[in-house]
Amino acid sequence: MTEIYFYSGAADKFYTACRLSAKGVQQGLKVMIYTLDTALIERLDKLLWTFSPTSFIPHSRVHDKLANVTPVILGHEIAQVRHHDVLLNLHDQYPPSFDRFNRLIEIASIKPDDKTAARKRYQFYQENGYKIYHYRLDN
Secondary structure (H helix, E strand, O other): OOEEEEEEEEOOHHHHHHHHHHHHHHOOOOEEEEOOOHHHHHHHHHHHHHOEOOEOOOEEEOOOOOHHHOOEEEEOOHHHOOOOOEEEEOOOOOOOOHHHOOEEEEEEEOOHHHHHHHHHHHHHHHHOOOEEEEEEOOO
16 A cells, blocks of 8 residues: 655745755665646756756656656656655645655645645544654655
């Protein structure tokens, strides 16, 4: 069953997504960053190259030719992704077919609207019997 990793209190949700993606890659895992927002995909594409002054995170989009060999994939077409390691959700609702992944990462920022949406997702996972690991980033 998919394990849920919830990170709450993120001052910068997208920087946190980059850090968690880098951590997954360091652990030898493949990560799909899920979002329906094409502008956000563009932003993440740039941020994954520049968020660390000493390195970058190899990534591509779902339909790129190298997507199957790239550790981080950006997009919303979950059915196109061949790995089942990690799904990092940046959408305000739980992603479809998330249960085909070993891990689902959720990030809740400090913004009120984002916190409210994250609480609903947390409650959904909890009510459906998923094991949830919760980490507070604002401590």
